[in-house]
Amino acid sequence: MATVANPAPAKKSRNSRKALKQKNEIVESPLLSPAKGKETKSYEKDLMEMQAMLEKMKIEKEKTEDLLKEKDEILRKKEEELETRDVEQEKLKVELKKLQKMKEFKPNMTLAFCQSLAQTEDDKKGKKKKKDGAETKRPSTPYILWCKDNWNEVKKENPDSYFKETSNILGAKWKTLSAEEKKPYEEKYKAEKEAYLQVITKEKREREAMKLLEDEQKQKTALELLDQYLHFVQEAEQEDNNKKTKKIKDPLKPKQPISAYLIYANERRPALREDNKSVIEVAKLTGEEWKNLSEEQKAPYDKMAKKNKEIYLEEMEGYKRTKEEEAMSQKKEEEELMKLHKQEALQLLKKKEKADHIIKKKKETTKKKKKNEDVNPNKPKKPASSFFLFCKDARKSLAEEHPGINNSTLTAHISLKWKELGEEERQMYNGKAAELMEAYKKEVEEYNKTKAAA
DNA sequence: TTCTCAGGTTACCCACCAAA
């Protein structure tokens, strides 16, 4: 069996501790030659530089690790923030749902204005409301009626056509229809329209009447509420006062005078109590004694009682007088308080009216501002209509004919004259108006161009 | 389940305009 004479040395890592130790031993050996020493010195220098670099790199590595740690921390914080935000968002969603639920709450009140409010809310939620507020459907126009009859037919002729195409075909067909063909649909429309107008007028009247009634009801309800509130406040105060008087006895009220018997009993009591008699026994004895007393014996006690009563009545009169005076002043105070309450209520009402007025004014000014936004002196003005051209002519002559006539009556006269005007004259004014309109349109075009360029 | 939208035509309502 072959053996290995010089077995290969065990593989050592270049940077292993043993190798480094060997290297260091070589560097530090004093037995080396001067040339070799020079080489060693440069090697030492390189090593030192390398070590310095290594240190530097170590520091940089540490710094980078620190930075990474910081970034990790920031990321972690951001994630946490996002999580909390999610939680907050969820909370907000729940709150929103709650609020939406609350919005659906409708007070169960029978007050007219509350009902009307609820109704408007329903209107908002309900189907798209017609602009004129009418409940009855408008009559279908002749074209629409014709469409109704012919939709299926056109669809049969063009089974593959889509809605848009069918609609286009119908529109084109309608234009080719003769007057006679259109006539039945126009007549049907006319009849439907008459019926519709009747219904709509009735509805309009009813709506107006209802509105008036509602306004009146609102005012009544407000007044009733105010009255009820004041009454309630008054009653509450009264009740409070009553409770107080029941509990507290008036110390200034004169005490009722004692009777002749009580004066006698008071006189006899000390003597009877000396015999160790109880309160009840003393009362029984004095009662019996009083019964057995003669009129003459009772007379001094009666006299004393009478005198006491006279004093009491005098005191009572004085007490009553002061009480009446107090009551009077209290009543005055209450009346003044009531006046104050009413004034406060009135002031509140005035404030509300003032606020409403301010809001109204603000709306008006905003509207005016909006209107004035495009007020450009160069903007061409709309030309006068044929009627207005006639107005200009007629107004002069009519004003001369009727001096001192007011403007509205004058306009009414002009309107009458316009209606009585002959066809030729009318056409003349129409022609003038048309010319002016043409010129106006050109001016508008130019104005728009310059505006766009600016 | 209910509403909206697409397109055609037409009649009507409403706001606005003009001068004095």
Place this chain on the structure above:
DNA sequence: TTTGGTGGGTAACCTGAGAA
């Protein structure tokens, strides 16, 4: 405040897909 003219907006019908 009066009047007639004008223009913009809307609703009337049909169907079916798609959105809410």
